[in-house]
Amino acid sequence: MTTRWTAVRVLRDRTAGRCLTAVVVSGFGTSALWLASGVWVKDLTGSDGLAALCMLATWAPTLAGPLLGTLADRHRRRPLLVALSLFMAVLLLTLCAVDGPEELWLLYAVLFVYGAAGTVHDAAESALVAGAVDRSLLGDFNGLRMTANEGMKLLAPLAGAGLYTAYGGPGVAVLDAASFLAAALVYLSLRVREERPAPAREGGRSATAEGVRHLWGDAGLRPLVLAGGVTMLCAGVSGALTYAVVEDLGHSPAYAGVLYAVQGAGSVTVGLLSGPALRRLGARRFAAYGISLLAAAVALRAVPYDPAAWACAAAVGVGLPAALIAVLTGVQQRTPGPLLGRVTATAGTLVHTPNVIGLAAGAVLVELLGHRAQLVALGVVLGVTAAVLLGQSPASADRTAARSASDASPA
Numbered sequence: 001m002t003t004r005w006t007a008v009r010v011l012r013d014r015t016a017g018r019c020l021t022a023v024v025v026s027g028f029g030t031s032a033l034w035l036a037s038g039v040w041v042k043d044l045t046g047s048d049g050l051a052a053l054c055m056l057a058t059w060a061p062t063l064a065g066p067l068l069g070t071l072a073d074r075h076r077r078r079p080l081l082v083a084l085s086l087f088m089a090v091l092l093l094t095l096c097a098v099d100g101p102e103e104l105w106l107l108y109a110v111l112f113v114y115g116a117a118g119t120v121h122d123a124a125e126s127a128l129v130a131g132a133v134d135r136s137l138l139g140d141f142n143g144l145r146m147t148a149n150e151g152m153k154l155l156a157p158l159a160g161a162g163l164y165t166a167y168g169g170p171g172v173a174v175l176d177a178a179s180f181l182a183a184a185l186v187y188l189s190l191r192v193r194e195e196r197p198a199p200a201r202e203g204g205r206s207a208t209a210e211g212v213r214h215l216w217g218d219a220g221l222r223p224l225v226l227a228g229g230v231t232m233l234c235a236g237v238s239g240a241l242t243y244a245v246v247e248d249l250g251h252s253p254a255y256a257g258v259l260y261a262v263q264g265a266g267s268v269t270v271g272l273l274s275g276p277a278l279r280r281l282g283a284r285r286f287a288a289y290g291i292s293l294l295a296a297a298v299a300l301r302a303v304p305y306d307p308a309a310w311a312c313a314a315a316v317g318v319g320l321p322a323a324l325i326a327v328l329t330g331v332q333q334r335t336p337g338p339l340l341g342r343v344t345a346t347a348g349t350l351v352h353t354p355n356v357i358g359l360a361a362g363a364v365l366v367e368l369l370g371h372r373a374q375l376v377a378l379g380v381v382l383g384v385t386a387a388v389l390l391g392q393s394p395a396s397a398d399r400t401a402a403r404s405a406s407d408a409s410p411a
Contacts, residue, residue, distance in 0.1 A: 029179030032160030069345025211342025236358020266317020290322025299379025
């Protein structure tokens, strides 16, 4: 009942429903390409290190999130989303020229631009949705967006693997290009009124710093984003220990796929229920409860027992997205429209960059320390993070939220 009501609330809203459709369409191609790019490089070179560089090339531009997000505030968001989608559709077709190791520079370059364009795209989409969709639907939309993304992660890799086997990397690139073209058509069909952004009063650095100042100066957003960053750091370290956990269970590495599928099911579930939960609890408590669940799940991954591993995987799938959904919804609700692109991208950098650091640190630590002790320690850190977030006084945050809401303008 609640799940169906949540979905209906979003899909009945013309703008929210179509934005969600664009997310599903483009997300399908993106998930397929992420899998295929590493396999493509591995097949061409035989190098695991060069294959891993695909992920690095895609993630590296997020470090410039505050600056890239400024672009989303300098232009009307719907035309920007259309232009970015068409640009990516054309750019991806250049990958059809990659036929050997000597053309790999082109693949890395495209992936780097892909990551940069994705950062601007996410900031512009968040600002468009926040300005055009009823504020009471933001939690529902972000939850269903998470559900759609996780659903694509379960389905798209299978399609991408099949397409790669049949047609190679260029076939997957064409699929991704087609998904961006379809997304551009969906954005073109949106009927939203957007005022032209006011001319920039400050230069690039000052404009970027304005978004950082807003995020850091908001008594409600600052602890929420910091907690999200700590959570993703711990999640990165925990993720790097997955194969050690699988080995401790007595299974082959392929068993990790079972745990990821269970985790994905948990993420789909929390995405469907997050809207009502956010309205009932608020972003701060919703995030804190999700991190608390994640803390218990990460610590209990140290138990070498299959049913416990499945339960922990499902709990991770619920707890981690809850924190991410809370951060994004909080940013949308507490940020004036003209700043929303910068603040969204800055929050994304502060939350997601620690995940990459955590993955790298975990890859080193797993060779030096036992995974069980690490998992228990991570659980403790996450538990403290949740307790600190719950201990934040809501009074000052509520005053800031009221001020931000009154200052906000449509995207």
